[in-house]
Structure formats: structure tokens, C-alpha cells
Amino acid sequence: MITDTLKPPRVALGTWAWGDSGETGNGYFGSNFTQAELEEIADKAHTAGFTLWDTAMVYGMGRSETILGKVLKRYARSDYQLSTKFTPQAAGAGGNPMEDMLKQSLANLGTEYIDLYWIHNPANVDRWTQHLVPLLKSGKVKHVGVSNHNLSEIERADGILGEAGFRVEAVQNHYSLLYRSSDDAGILSYCRNRSIPFFSYMVLEQGALNGRYSPETPLPEGTNRAQAYNSILPQLKALTDKLAAIGQKQGAEIPDVAIAWAIAKGTTPIIGITRPSYIDGLVRATSMSLSNEDISDLEALAGAANVNTRGWWEQEM
Numbered sequence: 001m002i003t004d005t006l007k008p009p010r011v012a013l014g015t016w017a018w019g020d021s022g023e024t025g026n027g028y029f030g031s032n033f034t035q036a037e038l039e040e041i042a043d044k045a046h047t048a049g050f051t052l053w054d055t056a057m058v059y060g061m062g063r064s065e066t067i068l069g070k071v072l073k074r075y076a077r078s079d080y081q082l083s084t085k086f087t088p089q090a091a092g093a094g095g096n097p098m099e100d101m102l103k104q105s106l107a108n109l110g111t112e113y114i115d116l117y118w119i120h121n122p123a124n125v126d127r128w129t130q131h132l133v134p135l136l137k138s139g140k141v142k143h144v145g146v147s148n149h150n151l152s153e154i155e156r157a158d159g160i161l162g163e164a165g166f167r168v169e170a171v172q173n174h175y176s177l178l179y180r181s182s183d184d185a186g187i188l189s190y191c192r193n194r195s196i197p198f199f200s201y202m203v204l205e206q207g208a209l210n211g212r213y214s215p216e217t218p219l220p221e222g223t224n225r226a227q228a229y230n231s232i233l234p235q236l237k238a239l240t241d242k243l244a245a246i247g248q249k250q251g252a253e254i255p256d257v258a259i260a261w262a263i264a265k266g267t268t269p270i271i272g273i274t275r276p277s278y279i280d281g282l283v284r285a286t287s288m289s290l291s292n293e294d295i296s297d298l299e300a301l302a303g304a305a306n307v308n309t310r311g312w313w314e315q316e317m
């Protein structure tokens, strides 16, 4: 029943931070954007060939999707791909909460279809996975994936979809130098063996690994990411110094190397993009190569940082 295979890009673009824009502001990232600023990011991304945009209805409760939809209006629908999510905890009380949330996402994004639709987390895999089937059959959803699922939950979801002639086509989990639980739990190798694209989120640990933040210049006060990361910034110094040293040899910067690492591990990073200049970093990241020694040095230093960056919404894998 699957008509075409999902072709993952080398890097996808994340827009969770875009949901902070608007009257409620701040929230997770402390970001506030004008539409013109975001259009500049999108123009630069599209010129560089980065065209898969990841969002979720719950990012700013519709704000991220709505802003993204407005920004992408300037392109033909066939020139970009949309990835958004059904979040079980935000399900409504109607007869088909997944269809209802999808309708809301389609309206927010101003589109007829979603290229890649995710179940955001594994709350009740048996209940929710089957609801993907009619959405796939209707054509409103082209491909489906699961996020924050552990290995047995991925297999269970795949079994449910398999009964209807579909399958889990992508997996999206937190995966960074500092947080490698999907590798340790065998999810990466499971995906590799079955040619399932693995999308890694929070590769830059919400900015904590981009080298711009330190105890002297912490993440924006009052935001969730400040609360999660400011206290561990001193422990990340040896790792970011090494990222800088590796980057210097190839004319690249700290975040570029962290992103190149995630690509070298066979994953598609979803990078939360907040400035036009960050697109240059993605171009560098996708054109650099890391030696096995670079990779093992980085992983050793990341382990030695001895931090646990698991998000509050994530389970142990």
C-alpha cells in the first residue's frame, strides 16, 4: 500500500522555537521573531536546499504551525515538505481526535496534506497507532513516523501499521553527543537494518552545545531551556573546546561539528533554526567529514561531561 519511499534530507529544520512568537512570547526558548525575520531564514534555507520543516500542533499551541504556514506561502507546495505531529496528551474529546488534530494542523499550515505525520510520544501505542491508517489512505498524510518511542513500542507500532499494509517509515528521538540513549538501546541499529530514517532532535541541546553560551553568558533567563541547561554549562566546556578544535581544521564552527557528528552517525538532524546565519552552519555541517578518531574523542569527552539532558517529556529508552 506504500506508494513511495520517504527520502530523508541530510538536515531537517525545526520550528519549536517559532512557537514562542506571539503575545505569550518567551516560553521555552525566549525567542521572538517577526515574519520578515523568519522569511529571511526560509529564503536562505530554500536557496541552500533545506526544505523539510518540522513542527507540531502543540508548539505554542498552533503558533509554530501558523507562522510556518505563513512564511512558506511564498513557495510552491511541491518545493517544501511538512512534518508535524499528533500529541496524545492534547487530543480532544471528539470521536476521532487524531483526525481532528490533523485538520487543525492542515488549517494552521494552510495545506491539503502533510508529508510526514508523527505520533509525538508513545502514550497508548495500541490505541493511537491504528488511527494513522485512514489518514494515510485519505492521502492527507503521505508518510508516518513515531517519536519518543522505545524499541518495543516502535516494533508494536510497526506491527499495527503492518496489518493494514503500512509501516513505521521514520523514527524521531532525542539524540546528541550528550544524549545517546537511542544508540545504547539498539534503536539506531534497528533503524539502520531496516532502512528506516532516524531523525535526531536536540542535536545542539537547545543551544547549550553551540558554543555561544557559558556561565558568563547563559541561556535567556526565565526560559525552560535556561532552567534545563544553565547549571551544566561549566561541564560542557571541554567538549565545546574539542568541537571548536575539530571545526577549525575545516573552517567550521562548534555547532557545525556537533551537527556533522549526528550526520556521521547515520541520522538526519532536525535543527531548531532561529537565525539566517545558522543556515551557513548547516551548509558547512553537511559538507565536512569527521574521522573515526574525531568521533571517538568527541564521544569520550561528552561522556566525561557526565550530564543527563533527558527532556522532562522523555522516557528512559
Ligand SMILES: NC(=O)c1ccc[n+]([C@@H]2O[C@H](COP(=O)([O-])OP(=O)(O)OC[C@H]3O[C@@H](n4cnc5c(N)ncnc54)[C@H](OP(=O)(O)O)[C@@H]3O)[C@@H](O)[C@H]2O)c1
Pocket (backbone or CB within 6 Å): 013, 014, 015, 016, 017, 029, 031, 054, 055, 120, 147, 148, 172, 173, 200, 201, 202, 203, 204, 205, 206, 207, 208, 210, 255, 256, 270, 271, 272, 273, 274, 277, 278, 279, 281, 282
Ligand atoms: N519529537 C519531539 O519530542 C521533539 C522534541 C524536541 C525537539 N523536536 C524538534 O527538533 C527541533 C530541534 O530541537 P530544538 O530546537 O529543541 O533544539 P536544538 O536544535 O538542539 O537547538 C536549537 C537552538 O540552537 C541554536 N542554534 C540552532 N542552529 C544553530 C547553528 N547553526 N549555530 C548556532 N546555534 C544554533 C538556537 O539557539 P539561539 O536562538 O539561542 O541561538 C536554537 O534555538 C525542534 O525545533 C523540533 O522541531 C522534537
